[in-house]
Amino acid sequence: MSRVSLRHRLAERGIDRNLLLLLPAAVFVLTLFIYPFFYGVGLSFQPKRGGPLGAYREFFTDAYLRDTVWTTLRLSLPAALLNVLASVPIALRMRGRFRGRRLVTTILVVPITLGTVLTAQGLLNFLGPTGWFNRILMSVRIVDTPVSLTHNYWGVFLSLVITGFPFAFLLVLSYLSGIDPTLERAAATLGAGRWQRFRRITLPLLAPGLATTFCLTFVLAFSVFPSAVLVGDPSGTTRVISIAAYDAAYVKYDYALASAVAVVMGVVELVVIATVLGGRSLLYTGSTSGGKG
Amino acid sequence: MTASFEELRLEGVSRSFSGNAALADLDLTIRRGEFIALLGPSGCGKSTALNCLAGLLPLTGGRIWCDDTRLDTLPPEKRGFGMVFQNYALFPHLSVWRNIAFGLQMRRLPRAEIRKRVDDAVHLVRLKEHVAKLPGQLSGGQQQRVAIARAVVLEPSLVLMDEPLSNLDAKLRLEMRTEIRRLHQTLGLTTVYVTHDQEEALSLADRLVVLRDGKVQQIGPPEEVHTRPVNKYVADFMGYRNLVLMQASTVEGGRVTVTGHGLTLVGTPVGDIEPGDAVVVGVRPEDLRIGDVVEDGPAAVVEVVEYQGREVAVEARTASGIELHLRTDRRPAPGDRIGIAVDPRRLLVFPAGPDS
Incomplete structure (x- = not known):
């Protein structure tokens, strides 16, 4: 009697034999992600010298290492913000059905499939000192000397926008299509103009989605590596944190320091995400439909 | 903004979607204070007609006149009509009070007047104890009443209702029907009501417009349409x-x-x-x-x-x-x-x- 009721009570909370199906995935995650993660964290506390916190002390006292945090944030925060902000008006225009919508979506999304290296190569060809962009600018005499857009901050920034925008756009578009279109129509019949409809109805309902999108594109941009090396200035203005980690691990063979850099990277990301999601929790995050449908 | 009108005239109002006429040549004159029901099976063009009136769908032919002002060229926000949507379209992130106040705020009325009018409207639809709730916390019937209050609080020259009762259960539908009739009698607001339910149309309307395949079949008072239908x-x-x-x-x-x-x-x-x-x-x-x-x-x-x-x-x-x-x-x-x-x-x- 009591055994039966225990099994029933467990089943009611979703605990039954079907749960075993989760096992393979759980083992996979455990061995390939969680274990290496803790191994790395452990490693960061075992440097060759300076006690358990030696690697961290080295990171934060060496300006060449410490400043990579700011360099990376300076690139990734504006890039993520621009990606989200630029996605909103375009997604708003792309919401309805129109001829050629699929083509436009495809063109907007293609950079995802290209990969960062190909994008970097394209940028070098297009924006380099003898690229089309500068040749056109010079031939119509807007500038006399080529504008420097590669091998510096702007090259990496543009690369982050090109590869990050499609993600942001697709996410924003799907959040936007989740908002009941009759809400805006209702607002229109109540006298709200186009801008007020956006500000008072669409934006508040979209804002939580924008916060999530920002977090995801930020994480993508924060771990930038290939474009920082290829179109950036990897020893100067675009020496991002992942380059520091790479240097520590494969140039200096200091695994403790490399792990410490990785942990710092994770903590910085967590702080930014926690801040954004903390702000998000102040927003309305419930249903985005206007009633029973 | 249209304050109030004596007559709202629809002249040959037509709307087609990629060549297919959803509404063809609707001629109708609505007098002030009238309750008109657009009646027909689904796909007959009744909702199209309502959306054309509201300005949510541009016409492909014909004109709408509000006394001597041409209306069909104005966007919805300039027409000053109230609309109750089939799924209510309540703003899910705003409280009941703010939903009802929305239209008044858009008109930039003084704060004290907004408060008074919203309170009156809340009282009218008997939702006093629910003003602070979000729409998601209300039952279907209560959501419906918020939607109606939101539309009538502006004292619009015309109220448009798009099958407002179709999502309610049978008992509630009867109650809300009486409520809508009562509101119409108290406020005297000119109303155009879309429904596929003949009983609803007969009991509410002063005049029925029966549509089929986008064309008007018969316009007349309920008794006439009921006892002397013009065709099969x-x-x-x-x-x-x-x-x-x-x-x-x-x-x-x-x-x-x-x-x-x-x-x-x-x-x-x-x-x-x-x-x-x-x-x-x-x-x-x-x-x-x-x-x-x-x-x-x-x-x-x-x-x-x-x-x-x-x-x-x-x-x-x-x-x-x-x-x-x-x-x-x-x-x-x-x-x-x-x-x-x-x-x-x-x-x-x-x-x-x-x-x-």
């Missing part, structure tokens, strides 16, 4: 469940004798009918009476009996195989042979042509 489609829609294809044999003095399926009946012609014409005979279930079985008289065998409270609905079949629906307070048993009687005034005879 309107009859079908207004509850003439028995529609039988027959032939006119003699026409005289406002009476027509029809024959077919082994039956001979006398009815009232609607439209031009000549002897020999193919006709459709329409009669309501409640106008068919069970009589005695007489020699050569119409008779049928009872097949299904459904108890429906005060009356029973009977499905019977004649010897020639026609199914008849009738309602009676007697209680025949399946298999009984019954005679059929009908008042010639209640038996309408329509031309059988494809359209009329």
Whole structure:
């Protein structure tokens, strides 16, 4: 009697034999992600010298290492913000059905499939000192000397926008299509103009989605590596944190320091995400439909 | 903004979607204070007509006049009409109070006036204890009342309602129907109401507009549409469940004798009918009476009996195989042979042509 009721009570909370199906995935995650993660964290506390916190002390006292945090944030925060902000008006225009919508979506999304290296190569060809962009600018005499857009901050920034925008756009578009279109129509019949409809109805309902999108594109941009090396200035203005980690691990063979850099990277990301999601929790995050449908 | 009008005229209002006419040449004059119901089966163009009036759909033909002001070129936010949507379209992130206040805030009215008018509207729809809640925390009927309050708080010159009761259960639907009627009587707001429910339209409206395939079939007061439908489609829609294809044999003095399926009946012609014409005979279930079985008289065998409270609905079949629906307070048993009687005034005879 009591055994039966225990099994029933467990089943009611979703605990039954079907749960075993989760096992393979759980083992996979455990061995390939969680274990290496803790191994790395452990490693960061075992440097060759300076006690358990030696690697961290080295990171934060060496300006060449410490400043990579700011360099990376300076690139990734504006890039993520621009990606989200630029996605909103375009997604708003792309919401309805129109001829050629699929083509436009495809063109907007293609950079995802290209990969960062190909994008970097394209940028070098297009924006380099003898690229089309500068040749056109010079031939119509807007500038006399080529504008420097590669091998510096702007090259990496543009690369982050090109590869990050499609993600942001697709996410924003799907959040936007989740908002009941009759809400805006209702607002229109109540006298709200186009801008007020956006500000008072669409934006508040979209804002939580924008916060999530920002977090995801930020994480993508924060771990930038290939474009920082290829179109950036990897020893100067675009020496991002992942380059520091790479240097520590494969140039200096200091695994403790490399792990410490990785942990710092994770903590910085967590702080930014926690801040954004903390702000998000102040927003309305419930249903985005206007009633029973 | 339209303050108020004497007459709202729709002249040849048309709307087509990629070449298919969803609404064709709607002519209608709405007088101030009137309650108009647009009635028809789904896909008849009634919601299209409403959206055209609201400004949510641009017209592809025709004009809308508000007294002497042309209206169809204005965007929805400039028309000053209130609209109640089928799914209510309440703003999910705003409280009941803020939902109702939205339109007033858009008009930049003084804060004190907004507060007073919203409070009045809340009182009118009896939602006082729910003002601070979000729409998601309300029941369907309460959401409906918020939607109505939000539309009427602006005292719009015209209220548009798009099947507002179709998402409610039967009991609540009756209650809200009375509520809408009561509101119309108290506030006297001109209303255009879209529905596919003939009973709803009959009970609420001062005038009905019956639509089919985007075309107006009949415009008239409820009694007229109910008792004198102009063609077989309107009859079908207004509850003439028995529609039988027959032939006119003699026409005289406002009476027509029809024959077919082994039956001979006398009815009232609607439209031009000549002897020999193919006709459709329409009669309501409640106008068919069970009589005695007489020699050569119409008779049928009872097949299904459904108890429906005060009356029973009977499905019977004649010897020639026609199914008849009738309602009676007697209680025949399946298999009984019954005679059929009908008042010639209640038996309408329509031309059988494809359209009329």
